[in-house]
Amino acid sequence: MTRILVVEDEPAIRDMIGFALKQAGFQYDEAGDAEQALAAVASRPPDLVLLDWMLPGMSGADLVRRLRSEEITAGLPIIMLTARVGESDRVHGLELGADDYVTKPFSPRELIARINAVLRRSVVVTGEQPIEFDGLWLDPVGHRVRADGETLTLAPTEFRLLHFFMSHPDRVYSRGQLLDRVWGRGIFVEERTVDVHIRRLRKALAGRAYDRFIQTVRGTGYRFSTGH
Amino acid sequence: MTRILVVEDEPAIRDMIGFALKQAGFQYDEAGDAEQALAAVASRPPDLVLLDWMLPGMSGADLVRRLRSEEITAGLPIIMLTARVGESDRVHGLELGADDYVTKPFSPRELIARINAVLRRSVVVTGEQPIEFDGLWLDPVGHRVRADGETLTLAPTEFRLLHFFMSHPDRVYSRGQLLDRVWGRGIFVEERTVDVHIRRLRKALAGRAYDRFIQTVRGTGYRFSTGH
């Protein structure tokens, strides 16, 4: 499932975009300014960023520069949203490293078309590094998990769940939060579904006793931690 | 600073391109025909070549072939400029070894975007050295594949697919990404087409059990890897 981060301060436009994205089958997160955007990117790297040129505080251009300068986010596909029409601005945005831009006003159809085009172009995932905890190793790029060198087979949701946990260790997440961040916003499923997937993930990790990393916090949620 | 060689016989188009390139911060050289282009490449190798399909004398296609056949220029990123719209020409250009093509008329923005995309991609491009994994051997220049010394016959698409995979092992690629990078951008085919070609490639490799190198990652795409 493709996840898109929408950085836009106008709630009306944000909603419109959100609706279009949902229609098109994308998951998405929202950010009202550059700071929120950076936080969102850090906590859960999206597959693509839709970025308004005009933002309160740090401008869209600054944000692009910032994202491009960081190793991890350097390859993140970015589409700029801009009301400006001057060629110099366009070139400017592209020079900074945006992969494409869409001029307001735009139709949802156009937006989706651009997104698909850029996504197809983009060179795989955000240059994510493998993560390891005590011999439990996960490679986001290769989509692989190893326990003490032995490859494990995980179903897609199990993989995403483990990936999320390993990216955010030592933190408790409620079922609702997990649904939001692993399943995606706007996905409507029972909260107990999380329990079942936790169970499945634990089962998959149980062979080498790595299931102990997935811990239940009664009354709150679940946590990934190498400690007890 | 990135240097681009523009091979185009029409002075008007050349100027337009030159202006766009300058605006975008590229340096560039110009050539009016294939001979000038070869001379320019020899004297001052560019980072990328923008090449008109229709040239007086040696055609653009011939020039691509020529550049690809020379050791030093074999990996040079090439973008074709073409007025033709026929699907067969596109395939042709990409088969010959162009990295992308832009159909006239094009906007400066589009051109720059394509250039940036190709440049970003080409950084990772592996040379024209033969690649081998556990007895599966592929020669990009000779267009040859051997399994334990025995030559395999692959259809062109199968070969490109395998070549791409072997150049990027242990990474998962979505169907869309494979279409972009093996078929070429702007080629519009069903994503399921990838499945069929994967199947054909596996079949071709199955004799020596090398089909296990092509792995399905459910919900995501495919991966080439010698491991399981």
Place this chain on the structure above:
DNA sequence: CAGCAATGTTACAATAATGTGACAATGGCC
């Protein structure tokens, strides 16, 4: 320890993703 809420566990049916074979269109080649 009873009673209750939260979580673990299992089974299952619906759905989604992928594998597979066939076919028609296309273009190269003689």
Place this chain on the structure above:
DNA sequence: GGCCATTGTCACATTATTGTAACATTGCTG
């Protein structure tokens, strides 16, 4: 022009995944 290889697409088969419900177990509170 006729033959052949290649290719994209479809229809259908097969398999994996997923959400849910139902029941079991655990742990807490008084």
